[in-house]
Amino acid sequence: xxxxxxxxxxxxxxxxxxxxxxxxxxxxxxxxxxxxxxxxxxxxxxxxxxxxxxxxxxxxxxxxxxxxxxxxxxxxxxxxxxxxxxxxxxxxxxxxxxxxxxxxxxxxxxxxxxxxxxxxxxxxxxxxxxxxxxxxxxxxxxxxxx
Numbered sequence: 001x002x003x004x005x006x007x008x009x010x011x012x013x014x015x016x017x018x019x020x021x022x023x024x025x026x027x028x029x030x031x032x033x034x035x036x037x038x039x040x041x042x043x044x045x046x047x048x049x050x051x052x053x054x055x056x057x058x059x060x061x062x063x064x065x066x067x068x069x070x071x072x073x074x075x076x077x078x079x080x081x082x083x084x085x086x087x088x089x090x091x092x093x094x095x096x097x098x099x100x101x102x103x104x105x106x107x108x109x110x111x112x113x114x115x116x117x118x119x120x121x122x123x124x125x126x127x128x129x130x131x132x133x134x135x136x137x138x139x140x141x142x143x144x145x146x
Contacts, residue, residue, distance in 0.1 A: 023141020024076035026133055027090050031070020033130030034097045038062040041121030043108045052123055058104050062127050065100070069093040069134050082141040090138035097131030 005012050038059040041049030052059025072089045076082055082090070104124045111118045 021077055021079050021081060021142065023082045023137045024073045024079065024086070026137040026141065027073025027082070027086070028070050028077060029073075030090070030094065030130045030133035030137060031066045031068070031073055033066070033133065034069055034093075034127050035063050035066020037123045037127035037130060038066070040123035040126055042104055042123040043111070043121050044119050046117055049121055055104075058100060058123075061100055062097070062123070065093050065097050066130070069097075069130075073137070081143045082137070083143075087138045087141065087143075090134045090141075094131040094134030094136075094138065097127050097134065101125070101128035101131065 038052040040051060042052050042055050042058055043050050052062050069090060072086050072093075076086050101124050104127075105120055108118060108120045108124070
């Protein structure tokens with residue numbers, strides 16, 4: 001523990017490092033976003049929202065990816081940083097979530113062109129945001145220190 005000196009008055013106070021890992025918190029939040037996206041509307045047909053479970057396997061995939069990414073973040077939350085295994089899970093999970101969002105968007109857009117009155121719901125965008133956050137946590141999260 002190092003002491004911090006105030007530049008104005010010279011008072012020395014002990015510096016208490018935070019016990020939480022910011023990268024792991026971002027990773028847990030990304031997993032929550034990806035998982036919650038499963039129950040959000042992925043598409044609306046005639047004004048009725050259909051969640052990820054209604055439109056095929058998107059809901060199950062989103063929920064599974066969210067659990068994997070979120071739990072890996074929660075397991076590292078009190079640690080000294082994100083290890084290489086957690087970083088790999090975050091990167092692959094984030095890429096898979098973004099791929100799922102792109103696939104969902106393309107399929108819904110095709111239905112819009114074919115049938116009309118179909119629009120993209122918020123679930124597609126939330127899973128993409130969660131995937132982006134997971135990738136950011138993998139790339140910019142603090143590594144383990146000795």
